[in-house]
Amino acid sequence: MSAIGAWLKTRFPIDVDRLRAVTDEPIPGHLKRWWFALGGTPAYLFAVQIVTGILLLFYYVPEPGRAYDSVAEITSGVRFGWWLRSIHKWAATGMIVAVCLHTIRVFFTGAYRKPRELTWVVGCMLLFATLTAGLTGYSLVYEQLSYWGTTVTSNLVAAVPVLGGTLARFLRGGAEVGPATLTRFFVLHVAIVPGAIATLAMLHLALVRAHGVTELEPRRGEPRTFPLIPDHVLTELSIALVLMIALNVLAILLPAELGERASPTATPEHIRPEWYFYFAFRWLKLTSLRMGVLGVGVAAAIMVVWPAIDVVLRRLSPRRELSVLFGAAAVLAVVALTLWEALA
Numbered sequence: 001m002s003a004i005g006a007w008l009k010t011r012f013p014i015d016v017d018r019l020r021a022v023t024d025e026p027i028p029g030h031l032k033r034w035w036f037a038l039g040g041t042p043a044y045l046f047a048v049q050i051v052t053g054i055l056l057l058f059y060y061v062p063e064p065g066r067a068y069d070s071v072a073e074i075t076s077g078v079r080f081g082w083w084l085r086s087i088h089k090w091a092a093t094g095m096i097v098a099v100c101l102h103t104i105r106v107f108f109t110g111a112y113r114k115p116r117e118l119t120w121v122v123g124c125m126l127l128f129a130t131l132t133a134g135l136t137g138y139s140l141v142y143e144q145l146s147y148w149g150t151t152v153t154s155n156l157v158a159a160v161p162v163l164g165g166t167l168a169r170f171l172r173g174g175a176e177v178g179p180a181t182l183t184r185f186f187v188l189h190v191a192i193v194p195g196a197i198a199t200l201a202m203l204h205l206a207l208v209r210a211h212g213v214t215e216l217e218p219r220r221g222e223p224r225t226f227p228l229i230p231d232h233v234l235t236e237l238s239i240a241l242v243l244m245i246a247l248n249v250l251a252i253l254l255p256a257e258l259g260e261r262a263s264p265t266a267t268p269e270h271i272r273p274e275w276y277f278y279f280a281f282r283w284l285k286l287t288s289l290r291m292g293v294l295g296v297g298v299a300a301a302i303m304v305v306w307p308a309i310d311v312v313l314r315r316l317s318p319r320r321e322l323s324v325l326f327g328a329a330a331v332l333a334v335v336a337l338t339l340w341e342a343l344a
């Protein structure tokens with residue numbers, strides 16, 4: 001051992017071989033297929049969000065009178081500010097896409113079934129927290145659309161039965177959207193939601209680690225298992241490298257834009273949330289405010305308790321995969337509502 005190695009071992013007495021034995025579990029062969037390894041993608045993109053978000057915080061000013069100007073300064077004044085903003089925005093989009101794809105793969109492979117029900121429930125919380133991160137981040141730009149999007153969001157929260165009024169007042173920092181609202185959304189976006197995502201992700205990974213990933217029959221030519229270090233780590237690193245290139249290409253070709261400055265007195269003609277809420281927005285347009293909010297809430301609750309519903313469905317019809325049918329109908333409905341809103 002080198003002198004530096006020996007020095008370090010005395011000051012930092014960690015047994016590397018034992019550490020390797022604990023962390024280097026065999027990985028099932030099917031995780032060689034990238035769609036089974038999609039769980040690492042949101043984790044990587046979250047790390048990108050944290051790094052770029054901290055750098056943006058050096059310039060962003062969370063005050064209603066100065067927020068928009070600070071974003072304008074980041075976009076066109078600060079050196080590489082446009083790049084930072086664009087990477088942050090595209091990584092947010094990518095994280096939402098990755099979490100949705102990961103959910104779809106987990107659902108259609110039945111990986112939420114016993115004993116992984118809690119992994120699924122924590123996963124659902126991660127999905128909701130990721131969407132909340134997008135929603136609160138959008139509001140900080142303080143352009144017309146983001147300002148009015150925040151107003152609509154707080155009205156939707158107010159329509160939630162029983163707790164809605166209190167929740168909306170908490171979010172707005174008063175009876176109406178006002179100067180305190182930006183502070184509330186800012187704290188949510190930079191502290192509470194990332195903290196929740198980090199905590200939930202650790203719990204999620206601890207559960208994945210405790211149960212191991214669902215065993216599937218390997219395809220011909222696939223090993224039954226392979227080592228986490230270096231094989232799986234290298235797969236994840238290759239995915240991270242491709243994502244890094246994709247984020248940079250997107251940031252250069254389609255950089256984050258800045259709309260008109262927010263005007264609390266002039267409602268824009270077309271208010272629209274970010275694309276990942278199009279399905280809910282279209283659904284709200286098709287129903288009344290209260291029914292719309294109730295529908296989205298019930299759908300989210302059904303998703304959380306799906307492992308229990310699946311048990312009942314399988315008891316009722318052991319030979320038919322009813323869950324797959326319901327899942328396909330749900331995905332189609334979300335895609336159709338999203339496209340409808342996008343093309344309207």
Ligand code: HEM
Binds near residue numbers: 039
């Ligand atoms: C920030 C978000 C998330 C992260 C970082 C994450 C991470 C991971 C990782 C690394 C795995 C190991 C296998 C794989 O790579 O696919 C995994 C498995 C799993 N995830 Fe997630 N996940 C997230 C969100 C979700 C969501 C939204 C759900 C479902 C609603 C979910 C449900 C599950 C389940 C049930 C497993 C076990 C799969 C199996 O045993 O095959 N996760 N997750």
